[in-house]
Amino acid sequence: MTETKEKLNLKESLAYIFFRNPVLVLGLVIGQLAAGDTNLQNGAALSVTYFFIVVPVLVFASVIGKKLPEWLRPMCYALVSAVMLIPAYFVCGTFSATIYDSMGIYPALLAVSTVPIVYSSKFAEKQNPVTALMNGVCLAIGFALTAIILGAAREFFGSGSLWGIKIAEAAFPAVKLPFWGFILLGFMAAIANLIKDLIKKPEEAPAGGEEKA
């Protein structure tokens, strides 16, 4: 196990914000967004939770992942991310006391989503800690972008408010149901593809939507 770890490649890390967005391009963490992200506050809370889970787990994986036996690693990552729910809970409590009540089980499910369990053992273990940290931050930012846009759109159309402040009449209450979450995410992904087509140079290889794991 003397292979050299991947060096930091800023361009690749930054790609996780948009070109390889974890939700819209890679197709991960869809369920939690579709069902749990029904307003802006929920989106923010999910983003904070995701940040607190993904960054430590990826750093953990890159620092001591290789030292554990292979079969124990997913378990360890799951346990670490479960522990990281604690700080996430207290940070989210600062902007809304009942936020975790209103979201039910969905923030907890982020702890066993694909990035902490699979991505960490497939990629992060081979990267040096700085790369892993950078990748984690960019993944969390990409997730947060999607979650906040989706949450804002659903809150605005569903109940006519933003961050709990009423600004318009409720137009289309059903957008808070999970199936509208799926459909809206699908359209957001299509728009992301459209923007990518518009600004991408032809020589770059397409990021591809088939890399779900």
Add this chain to the structure above:
Amino acid sequence: MKENLMFQNAPHVRQSESVVTMMWDVVLALLPVYLMSFFYHGPRSLVLGFCGVVSCTVFSLFGSIVLREKPVPDLTPAITGLIIPLLMPADIPYFVIIAACAVAILVVKVPFGGTGNNLFNPAAVGFASVAICWPEKVFSYPVTMQSIEVFGETTVQKVQSPAYSLALGAVPDYEVLDMLLGSAPGPMGATNILVLVACGIFLIVRKAVNWVSPVSFLASYAVLCVSFPRIGGSAFDALCYELFSGMLIFGAFFMLTEPVTSPKRDFGKLMAGVATGVAVFLFRYFGEFEMGFASALILMNVFSPLFDEACEGVLHVYRHRDSLIRSFKAENQRRKAEKAEKAAAEPVVRVIKKNEQAEKAAAEELSDAALPNDSESFEKQEEVPEENAVSAEDEDIVRQEEPETEEIDLSAENEKSEEEEAVQ
């Protein structure tokens, strides 16, 4: 030659009829329904229909502009726009119609590739989505024979439909004849049973739709309703109330038969019709919603090619039963002969799992055992393992111990390699 052939989903063009004439037939058959609802509810129904057509057409144009495709003159969005208002009460606000049309065109049709590619019935999905969103608006119906204001607030008296009282287990307080003529409250276009049946017969005669799926659907639903009636009274009354309430008849002729999403073969259509009938029955009896038909139709659209495939399989067996039986017998005989041959040769075969360690141990064991026969060589007949190690079956490695039997094995191997070459 093959390059000239293009894959295209139904509707297919045949003889003097074309897709366009089929679509015009459907439009023509929908007009009497609109006239009847004009008679019962006043001019608002016509304005609703106009609104539906315009918004569907505009949305499909919008879709083709965003996707930078050349807009094709196409009647199907207009038909969707005509069908959607007919499923709703006559005093429905206009924005509900526009929302339903937006969902039907922008979510169901455009992303999947437009006409001929939609996997779900657009009208059913549009209706189901607005019904989930505004159930109190979609499922309370105005009483008939009262003209409704075209614009502004409607002041008409609203009641629940017979389908709702059936779901509660009560006998609807309308005569069967009322329901036949359409004076019972209900969706704008789905109450005039006689007119609907006449339109359906017109479509069938014009061959715009196939008779198999509506008939099988209604028959299977009727059988289920008579077997498990929800209300007391005679079976005939129960049957009439069940069939004439909601949008079953309308859906059977205008939505179930949509050429793109229904199966292509008659036998498949029959199976799909029966399955839809069962699904509608279950959704109506156990679901908490009145829109059993739309949900059941969406669910059945998922499986419609499956019905085609199943029917293909059944028909294949039926048509070629003689030759299949013959080939089966021949195969059996061949196997018996092979067995006899093998038994005569009496090979000693050892089966070793692909597990590496076991393989190594077994190899050592074998070589120990084979020490007296020095000339022998072991050939591994091993397939290249797949990258993901997907296949769950064990790949067995067969080795021959005695030199005489090698011929059989080699011949088998040769055959295999020849086949592979042929494939390549």
Add this chain to the structure above:
Amino acid sequence: MTYIFQFFTMMLTAVFAENLIFTRALGTSWMFYLVKRPKEVVKYTLLLICVTTLSGLIGYPIRGLVYDHEYRHFLVPMVYIGVMALVYIAVYFFIKKVFPNEFENIGMNLGVAVFNCAALGGLLVPAGERLDLISTLGYGIGMGLGFGIAVVVMGYGITRLEYCRVPKIFRGVPIALIYLGLLSLAFYGLIGHQLPT
């Protein structure tokens, strides 16, 4: 007899009315992974059922301790992930000893098969609704079955999408999501507009 009835009612509820994928939207990425590997669906569905039932059994007595705690929002998932870790170890050694060939095929995927949103959701939902033991078991089994059915239905849909002329920007993730959304819309006809939380 009432227990058996309760068990099956709960199971059917979990399979159809509260389907893991279509109405609760859990475990979608794991589903998208399995959709491409139709041969493995049965195996992993069985594994999922094992995990949900076993963890539900072990977690049931512990649940009472943490459930009314002030910090239940992170204590309950932590406890259940801990229970899943125990089950993971047990399943790992069980498969290694009893099905060594299967073990080679499953290999690293075992971790993903145990620690995914579908399994954790199948534990947290009955815990959140405070179902009793029989219902918890029925719900766990039903959740696993519903997941398997959802994977099959979705996989069938994905193969159909290949025959559509899907516009370029919708190919891949977007069209799969829209398809999933429409399927889940159809399931909503069953449960009505009351959203189970």
